[in-house]
Amino acid sequence: MTTLQTVLVTALIAIWLCISVGFLVTVIQSAIYDRKREKRERAQAARDLEYHEKRMSDFK
Numbered sequence: 001m002t003t004l005q006t007v008l009v010t011a012l013i014a015i016w017l018c019i020s021v022g023f024l025v026t027v028i029q030s031a032i033y034d035r036k037r038e039k040r041e042r043a044q045a046a047r048d049l050e051y052h053e054k055r056m057s058d059f060k
Contacts, residue, residue, distance in 0.1 A: 001009075
């Protein structure tokens with residue numbers, strides 16, 4: 001391989017590595033956000049149910 005080919009292959013590998021790391025970080029952040037969102041939604045559902053039960057008991 002010539003020097004130019006070596007430089008181009010090295011640059012291509014470096015770019016691919018950067019994109020892969022960026023994609024990995026995005027996937028990890030999405031997984032963490034989804035887990036936190038599910039936790040918030042469960043807490044909201046529990047509050048909604050509690051509110052509904054209280055309103056229904058006040059209604060009687």
